[in-house]
Amino acid sequence: MPKGSDIVLSCLRAEGVEVVFGYPGGAVIPLYDALKDSGIRHVLSRHEQGAVFAAEGYSRVTGKVGVAFATSGPGATNLITGIANAKLDSVPLVCITGQVRNTLIGSDAFQEVDVLGITLSLTKWSRLVRNVEEIPAVIAEGFYWARSGRPGPVVIDIPGDIFRTQSEFSGPVKFTPKRASSCCAKDSGLFLRLVDLLNNANKPVALIGGGAKASGAIAPLRSLLDTLQVPTCATIHGLGAVDFAKDYYLGMVGMHGTRQANLATHDTDLLLVFGARLDDRVTGEPSRFAPDAKIVHFDIDPAQLDRVRGCELAVLGDLANTIPAFHLALESAKLPEWSEWLSLVTHADRATPDSGNSEPTVKFLDELYKRLPENSIVVTDVGQQQMWAAQRYRSANPRGFVTSGGLGSMGFGLPSAVGAQIAKPDSTVLCISGDGGFQMNIQELATIRRLNLPVKLVIIDNKYLGMVRQWQQLFYNRNYAETDLSDNPDFVEVAKAYRIPAQRIGLDAIAGSSISRETADLFTNFLQSSEPELLVFDCHPEANVFPMVPAGASLSEMLTEDQ
Amino acid sequence: MKTYHVRYRNTQGTLIRILTAVQRRTIDLPFVHAEQDGEQHVVTLALEMNAKQTEQVCRDWRAIVDVEEVSISDGIVNACNASDVATNFVRRASAQAGAKA
Numbered sequence: 001m002p003k004g005s006d007i008v009l010s011c012l013r014a015e016g017v018e019v020v021f022g023y024p025g026g027a028v029i030p031l032y033d034a035l036k037d038s039g040i041r042h043v044l045s046r047h048e049q050g051a052v053f054a055a056e057g058y059s060r061v062t063g064k065v066g067v068a069f070a071t072s073g074p075g076a077t078n079l080i081t082g083i084a085n086a087k088l089d090s091v092p093l094v095c096i097t098g099q100v101r102n103t104l105i106g107s108d109a110f111q112e113v114d115v116l117g118i119t120l121s122l123t124k125w126s127r128l129v130r131n132v133e134e135i136p137a138v139i140a141e142g143f144y145w146a147r148s149g150r151p152g153p154v155v156i157d158i159p160g161d162i163f164r165t166q167s168e169f170s171g172p173v174k175f176t177p178k179r180a181s182s183c184c185a186k187d188s189g190l191f192l193r194l195v196d197l198l199n200n201a202n203k204p205v206a207l208i209g210g211g212a213k214a215s216g217a218i219a220p221l222r223s224l225l226d227t228l229q230v231p232t233c234a235t236i237h238g239l240g241a242v243d244f245a246k247d248y249y250l251g252m253v254g255m256h257g258t259r260q261a262n263l264a265t266h267d268t269d270l271l272l273v274f275g276a277r278l279d280d281r282v283t284g285e286p287s288r289f290a291p292d293a294k295i296v297h298f299d300i301d302p303a304q305l306d307r308v309r310g311c312e313l314a315v316l317g318d319l320a321n322t323i324p325a326f327h328l329a330l331e332s333a334k335l336p337e338w339s340e341w342l343s344l345v346t347h348a349d350r351a352t353p354d355s356g357n358s359e360p361t362v363k364f365l366d367e368l369y370k371r372l373p374e375n376s377i378v379v380t381d382v383g384q385q386q387m388w389a390a391q392r393y394r395s396a397n398p399r400g401f402v403t404s405g406g407l408g409s410m411g412f413g414l415p416s417a418v419g420a421q422i423a424k425p426d427s428t429v430l431c432i433s434g435d436g437g438f439q440m441n442i443q444e445l446a447t448i449r450r451l452n453l454p455v456k457l458v459i460i461d462n463k464y465l466g467m468v469r470q471w472q473q474l475f476y477n478r479n480y481a482e483t484d485l486s487d488n489p490d491f492v493e494v495a496k497a498y499r500i501p502a503q504r505i506g507l508d509a510i511a512g513s514s515i516s517r518e519t520a521d522l523f524t525n526f527l528q529s530s531e532p533e534l535l536v537f538d539c540h541p542e543a544n545v546f547p548m549v550p551a552g553a554s555l556s557e558m559l560t561e562d563q
Numbered sequence: 564m565k566t567y568h569v570r571y572r573n574t575q576g577t578l579i580r581i582l583t584a585v586q587r588r589t590i591d592l593p594f595v596h597a598e599q600d601g602e603q604h605v606v607t608l609a610l611e612m613n614a615k616q617t618e619q620v621c622r623d624w625r626a627i628v629d630v631e632e633v634s635i636s637d638g639i640v641n642a643c644n645a646s647d648v649a650t651n652f653v654r655r656a657s658a659q660a661g662a663k664a
Contacts, residue, residue: 120576121583125628127575145628178572178631303626306618 004132005034005163008096011139013039014172017067019058019422021051025071026111027098030163032069043422043451046443048075050415052082053441056091057419060402061377061427063216065092065146066419072098073111076118076157081409083122083153088406089237090214092151094142099128101161115157124152129159132167140175148177150301151214191329194296194313199333201270201294203341204230207253207282210237210405211275211299217319218398221274224327230338231268231345233261235276236390236405243396248342254282255549256387262547262555264345265290273297275319278308279406288554298322356561357543358388360510361460364537365392367515368430368458371527376428377402377420381413381437384466387545389432411440414457418444421453428456428527435461435488445498448532455532457500459491462539470544474559495534502534510537564593564611566636567621572629573604581606581630584623588616603631 002010008031012020019041024032035042045051048070055066066086070079076097086093100109105128116128125145127138135158142154198204206228212221218241225232225242232242233253242249251258253265265271271293276282283289286308294312297305298319305314315322365388372378378393379402380386386403393401402420404412417431438459448455460466465483472480495502509519526535547558571577578597585592585608594609612620617635624633 116576117579120579121587150626301626303619303622305622306615307622310615 001166002169003030003034003163004135004158004165004167005030006038007132007135007167007169008139008158008163009034009038009040010169011136011172012067015139015143016064019043020067020069021045021054021058021419022069023048023051023071023075024069025073025075025098027072027100027160028069028075028163030160031096031098031158034163042069043418044447045415045418046446047441048078049081049411050418050441050444050447052079052093052095053085053409053412053415054419054422054444054447055093055095056082056086056089056412057379057402057416058423059091059093059419060416061399061420062423063214063399064423065094065143068093068095070095070097071111072100072115072160073113075111076115077113080118080122081407081411083119083155085404085407085409085412086153087122087124089404090151090210091153092146093153094146095153095155097155097157098163099157099159102130102159103161105159115155119153119155122153123155124150126155126157128157129162132162132165135162136169136171136173137175140173144175144177150211150299150304190313190315191326194315194326195329195333195335197270197294197296197312198228198335201336202338203264203268204228204270204272204338205264205268205293206230206232206272206274207265207276208232208234208238208241208274209276210235211277212238212241212319213275213398215275215300215319217275217323220320220323220327224323224330227327227330228335229342230272231260231264231342233257233265235282236401236403238276239390239393239401240395240398244394245396247346250345252390253555255284256391256545256547257549257555258391259547259558259560260345262549262558266554266556267345268293271295273299273311274323275299277301277304280308281405283308284549284555284557285552291554298326356546357540358545358561360507361385361388361537361539361543362392363515364460364510365389365432367510367520367523368527369394371523372430373428373527376400376430377424379403379413379417379420379429379431381431381433382408382410382467383434383437384462384470384543384545385432385434385460387467388460391545410434410437413437414441415444415447417455417457418447418451418453421455422451429454430456430458430527432458432460434466435459435463435485435491436465438491439488442494445495445500449498449500453532454530456527456529457495457532457534459534459536460539461488461491461504461536462541462543463488464541466539466543467545469542470548473542473544474548475550491534491536500532500534501529502536504536504538506538507540564609565617567608567610568632568634568636569606569608569624569630570600570603570632570634571606571627572631573599574629577627577629578604578606580627581624584620584627585610588620590616590620
């Protein structure tokens with residue numbers, strides 16, 4: 001007769017789980033004991049936060065549900081940041097945590113915390129399993145909610161004694177919701193109104209968010225944009241949804257968006273939003289966002305509509321359905337020409353100005369990017385390097401840019417790259433971190449070494465907590481309070497201690513109009529190596545990310561390097 | 564102040580999720596009453612919210628997996644302080660209980 005742990009793993013297999021990321025502990029020993037015969041691969045992280053970020057990296061590049069295991073108490077609490085990250089970035093994630101045995105729950109037992117309570121505001125759905133018989137139904141429902149509608153994190157907390165309890169098991173079950181997880185706009189009149197809005201628009205703009213990628217609507221979206229031919233920009237999670245080569249594509253919008261994307265979004269009179277929740281990093285001051293625009297908001301999550309700005313028209317439903325329906329409605333419509341508007345907003349170079357202290361870093365990233373094979377994956381940490389990496393990103397791989405956009409969790413990059421590389425063993429995975437964030441999950445170098453994952457690690461090392469320092473420089477009279485990291489360890493030596501080859505290059509290697517053959521070879525060899533490798537780039541300590549929309553300003557009030 | 568009725572499946576944490584949608588916006592909860600109603604549960608809340616908050620909170624409630632229905636009652640509770648609101652509801656609940664008896 002199978003035990004609860006066998007039933008858990010059998011149900012995970014039935015949900016299509018091939019890999020889980022985790023860290024063992026007392027309450028989950030029975031679960032780990034059963035792993036060996038389960039057919040599920042377990043990736044041992046060196047910290048539970050590393051495990052949950054790796055699960056997210058895995059999920060983001062595959063679209064599958066990421067799964068993380070952790071023990072009770074501190075194991076579970078170490079997952080919290082990752083769960084919050086998955087919530088804000090709409091990543092399907094199932095965390096299975098061990099709990100103290102049933103009879104001890106509520107007694108403040110060793111390693112007992114109320115995981116369900118702690119995670120209620122961060123999860124889409126959660127359950128404390130109360131008996132072994134309900135395991136199949138709970139896992140089926142958990143996976144259903146993690147995947148369905150707007151994807152998100154789920155926590156399933158299982159007491160240790162339930163893992164050990166034997167039970168009859170007739171196999172995994174399917175979950176059927178009592179209500180649909182999301183509705184789809186079926187009202188044809190809705191799209192007629194939308195066509196009418198387009199016909200009356202002089203300066204339409206399309207804004208693409210991560211929802212377009214999560215819904216798998218990339219092909220119909222690209223087809224729609226080719227028909228519309230309106231200026232188009234993307235949020236950081238929308239990067240890769242639109243081919244950068246398209247004339248109508250203006251790049252990233254928001255606090256560090258391109259000048260063209262921000263100005264077009266500010267000036268538009270009709271903003272078509274596809275799967276973006278319009279957070280303040282995208283809108284600038286919300287009350288001054290697209291002030292003259294009527295907003296049409298396509299989203300699967302009703303909670304996102306009108307959250308920041310009221311919209312003229314809400315198209316609720318899966319973008320994989322609503323975008324084709326909208327496109328169909330356009331077939332019989334004769335749309336105005338917006339070529340003059342398009343020309344106005346795209347006349348200038350779409351790239352961010354490359355002047356000042358940031359120029360060598362931008363050039364360094366460009367040199368790496370242009371040597372990346374097609375379908376490579378770029379994973380970033382959080383901070384200045386994240387914004388430079390996003391600004392320079394040119395790939396049309398919809399799942400090729402992995403970053404912590406909503407929560408902005410430093411320490412995300414390195415473990416997330418582990419998950420991405422495991423999901424895509426034949427792809428080049430380039431992980432771009434800063435010297436601050438790299439140290440937040442530096443222990444995952446051991447995971448990379450243990451599994452010989454050929455992740456290409458880059459540290460943009462400015463010896464500062466760079467983004468905070470930038471704000472201190474610009475808005476706090478250069479009072480660099482506690483952002484000086486000049487006593488960093490020698491990252492090359494640290495990597496070598498993990499038996500990972502590493503080297504450092506300085507600003508001089510990137511100086512001049514073109515890089516030397518030696519530097520070019522270094523970049524090529526770095527990216528083509530079958531081993532993990534670290535490249536530390538000495539960035540100017542006071543390099544800043546521009547353009548920048550200061551807090552409380554509108555998108556039209558960007559600061560630039562020359563100001 | 565208006566009264567809001569949220570009908571939900573009484574699964575683990577659902578009531579807390581409903582309340583959290585209000586509290587995270589630092590909106591006071593002067594009156595909350597939850598009870599079983601057939602196979603479901605209903606929580607009634609008296610809340611002072613502006614139109615935008617009402618839209619957002621109701622949408623957050625509807626996004627909770629086990630919430631079945633959200634409605635706003637026609638009647639507006641005029642009382643301005645929590646104790647009056649609570650008294651009002653207690654009286655109403657008592658009257659209903661008396662009527663059933």
